[in-house]
Amino acid sequence: MNTQRHGITIGIERIEGESLLILKATGKLTHEDYQAITPVLESSLQGISAKHMKMLVDITEFSGWELRAAWDDFQLGLKLGFNIEKIAIYGDKNWQELASKIGSWFIAGDMASFGNYQDAIEWLTD
Structure with a gap:
């Protein structure tokens, strides 16, 4: 049996x-994934100072x-974007550099x- 995992952990x-x-995206994300994670994300963010929010994706x-x-991802980014100081995208995708430029x-x-986890953490905590 081949189980296909997908979703977002926070x-x-x-x-x-x-x-x-810390957000981790797994598999191919669906509309239902965003419906499930958005209220959790909004609730989690209430405990973080908006001026100092840093995120690792x-x-x-x-x-x-x-x-x-x-x-859904675009809308969530717009909703949260004004409260974020830094976002580090960590992965090995050939499109992630372009995504970070557009996202900015x-x-x-x-x-x-x-492409390196430790580099991402050091940039976020600098």
Whole structure:
């Protein structure tokens, strides 16, 4: 039996005295994935100071979006973008550098792409 996993996991980690919001995308995301994660994400963010929100997005196991889910992702980014100081995209996708440049148009803070996890963490906590 071949089980296909997909979804978004969320966590908050303390690294070097910083609170980092960690999102990990797995598989091909669906509209239902965003319906499930959006209320959880909004609830989680209430405990983080908006001026200092830093986020690591792990796309190492991400394979894409369904069309409607891509729109959901864009809308979620717009909703949260003004409260984010830094976003590090960590993965090995050939399109992630372009995604970080385009994404930076929609957030108030900085966004960068990394192929190395430790480099991403160091940039976020610098």
